[in-house]
Amino acid sequence: MQNLVLASGSPRRKELLHNLKLSFDVSVSNIDESIDETLPAEELVMKIAEKKAKAVAVQHPDSFVIGADTAVLFQNQFLGKPKNEQDSIKVLKALSNQTHEVVTGVAIIHQESHILFVEKTEVTFWELSDEEIAEYVASGEPRDKAGSYGIQGLGSALVKHIKGDYFNVVGLPISRTIRELRKLGYRG
């Protein structure tokens, strides 16, 4: 029996795997997510995803372990989760009426085999009024989310259009992830 482990505490990633009716365990590692700003965003998110997966793989040596990390990239700036409400307001003002990229790095580890990949989605926001931003930030939704919004929640009202995988924006490019898992021999 093959065992699948999601190395993430994100409820969104859990739900995306559930959608595929896969049975899996969740194991969260407390790794240091501080970033090396000299690295390109694509490499950074893959590196952090790999760190998350590796920390869990040592405890589950025969399992297929998935780690992921999502960030927003705008004008060469790497935007992770907001530090506070002021930070969210600043980020949402910058993203208003603009297109940004959401990058998710995914790492899959099984025994000696590793797969790393990055998926990108372009997201374009409507022009947002100060009032709309203030109301959205007060809802609390931006708090635990890269780029200070959640496309799957109230944040859906901010988005004019996207180009690429919607699920990648939510935190896990699920269709590519399952395909890469199968390449490593996963048959669940």
Ligand SMILES: Cc1cn([C@H]2C[C@H](O)[C@@H](COP(=O)(O)OP(=O)(O)OP(=O)(O)O)O2)c(=O)[nH]c1=O
């Ligand atoms: C842009 C965007 C991000 N997000 C979320 C996805 C990720 O959960 C979060 C980015 O933080 P991550 O560090 O990628 O993940 P996490 O802290 O939630 O979970 P863990 O570290 O345990 O793996 O932002 C949304 O839910 N919706 C969105 O539209």
